[in-house]
Amino acid sequence: MAWHCNGTTNQxxxxxLKDAGILATDRAEAAMLAVDRAKYCHESxxxxxxxxxxxxNVTISAPHMHAYALSILSDQLVDGAKALDVGSGxxxxxxxxxxxxxxRGRVIGxxxxxxxxEISTRNVREDCPHFLKEGRxxxxxxxxxxxxxxxxxYNAIHVGAAADTLPQELIDQLAPGGRLICPVVAIQxxxxxxxxxxxxxxxxxxxxxxxxxxxxYVPLTDPTTQLRNTNV
Ligand code: SAH
Numbered sequence: 001m002a003w004h005c006n007g008t009t010n011q012x013x014x015x016x017l018k019d020a021g022i023l024a025t026d027r028a029e030a031a032m033l034a035v036d037r038a039k040y041c042h043e044s045x046x047x048x049x050x051x052x053x054x055x056x057n058v059t060i061s062a063p064h065m066h067a068y069a070l071s072i073l074s075d076q077l078v079d080g081a082k083a084l085d086v087g088s089g090x091x092x093x094x095x096x097x098x099x100x101x102x103x104r105g106r107v108i109g110x111x112x113x114x115x116x117x118e119i120s121t122r123n124v125r126e127d128c129p130h131f132l133k134e135g136r137x138x139x140x141x142x143x144x145x146x147x148x149x150x151x152x153x154y155n156a157i158h159v160g161a162a163a164d165t166l167p168q169e170l171i172d173q174l175a176p177g178g179r180l181i182c183p184v185v186a187i188q189x190x191x192x193x194x195x196x197x198x199x200x201x202x203x204x205x206x207x208x209x210x211x212x213x214x215x216x217y218v219p220l221t222d223p224t225t226q227l228r229n230t231n232v
Contacts, residue, residue: 007047028070031096039127040092076156080104086144087160091120161220
């Protein structure tokens with residue numbers, strides 16, 4: 001039922017995502033109720049189930065993708081956990097993650113466009129100012145393909161843009177028991193698509209990888225290439 005979870009309010013959007021089975025855990029649902037998408041998506045009808053422009057040739061992901069991501073990472077986004085949101089864009093998903101890890105947890109949003117860091121900080125300040133005051137959420141400018149070693153390891157890593165190959169640096173920065181999800185470009189003949197990959201690190205450090213579904217994200221790239229790409 002992806003793409004059909006349009007709402008006229010945040011509550012209606014969340015109810016439809018839940019009824020469609022996409023928003024699959026109570027804690028992910030509570031996060032999407034607590035964080036108001038309209039504070040992060042400044043176009044009209046912010047509760048439509050579509051990606052929307054946020055400037056700099058990128059989009060805030062569609063609500064159904066946020067719902068999948070938070071549901072898949074629910075067991076890792078627990079009280080006191082540490083999370084990394086790569087390509088934090090509007091700041092929406094970082095804020096949902098911050099809700100789930102609670103006041104003893106910490107979320108780092110890493111984004112390579114400095115203006116988007118300013119915008120996401122403003123968005124969170126409007127919606128959930130205590131997340132910033134408590135230091136529960138912090139936005140940093142940087143190349144997310146390299147992760148953010150200063151705060152590693154992370155229990156959960158979310159990558160919000162499609163990588164050409166799964167960045168090993170991010171796998172290295174996962175804590176034991178941690179989970180990473182990342183869209184990765186796949187090529188078959190002339191066809192080019194993206195798989196959402198889930199990577200789990202067991203308590204003893206063993207890595208398992210699983211393809212979850214085909215997705216469509218903007219590229220995980222460098223700022224010059226991104227600002228040249230006018231397809232978005
Ligand atoms: N989860 C965000 C997704 C935004 S789109 C949201 O829903 O708002 C993907 C984001 O990744 C964009 O903001 C883009 O600027 C950023 N990005 C792309 N490549 C990057 C890189 N190498 N390092 C950090 N951020 C990157």
